[in-house]
Amino acid sequence: MRLIRDGYHPAGYNMALDEALLILNKEPVLRTYSWDPSAVSIGYFQSIEQEVDLDAAKSMGVDVVRRITGGGAVFHDREGEVTYSIVLPSNHWAVKGRALQSYRVLCGGIVEALRILGIDAEFAGVNDVLVNGKKISGSAQTRKKWGVLQHGTLLYDLKPDLMFSLLRVPNEKIRDKMIKNIHERVTSLKHLGVEAGRKYVESALIEGFSRVLREKMEPSTPTEEEKDLAERLMREKYGSDSWNFRR
């Protein structure tokens, strides 16, 4: 399985390269990356204005981008998470059948990564990984005829103040309460007492997926074709209002 340890990139490029990898690959690929600057990604079906305080994002220099996958709005803190994307051909055993089942299989890689880091975690709901009932990882998937893309995050730190100044809350009165209560619903490696740096978390994630998918990882970089397509998608799609504001 190709492994692309991709480092830090702007939101538009991150989403564009994930899509380019899905479009151009018939072989399995795992990519790990982070976001620079920090960013908010919203789900395919969400309304950007309903979910994100765009003025706050602008003033904080935070990117905002729509994903090709469903699910909710996510704050991608530059210093707080590792993101992964996995591309698998449709006939790969891990994604055969319906989406719901393959979430469980692929999120198993995150559960395994956390085990490597000494943490007992479990898959829950549709697309989450929990530790002691608190969310530490969320994932989202899109399916094409030829292949499946799943991407998601693993939190190693959490900044609720920053998060809730960017994401819209149902009403302003409960913002403080949500910030206060978030530690009851969401956790991170740091909050679990694991002071693992990004590189270490990334390595655990790679090993976790390698074990669960029973794939040997072969270090790689994006090809020229993948980079060209990503650049084009970034320009024409993820950098455009017609995409980001379509709902």
Added chain:
Amino acid sequence: MAQIAGISEGRSDYKVRGGKMIRVHVWHRDGKIEKVIFAGDFFMHPEESIEDLENVLVGAELEESEEIINEFFRAVELIGAGPEDFYRALRIAVLGKKS
């Protein structure tokens, strides 16, 4: 609900059991849907088909929309919500209340 030239506009934020959200924005006239937009944090495969659902509901009465929605989701995989949640969210947006 706002009313302009006979067109009523309604919205709903419908929380599905399990936590996902369906947000509906609907315009209707004389009991028929003129336009509807579904937003939220659910999953649907293929994603693009959301627009087919929005299109196929144009011209439908609320009572007909339940069967249209159910029929639509026989061919489209919906995760994190059920067809009945889409109908309920639409119903609340049109009628302006929970019922």
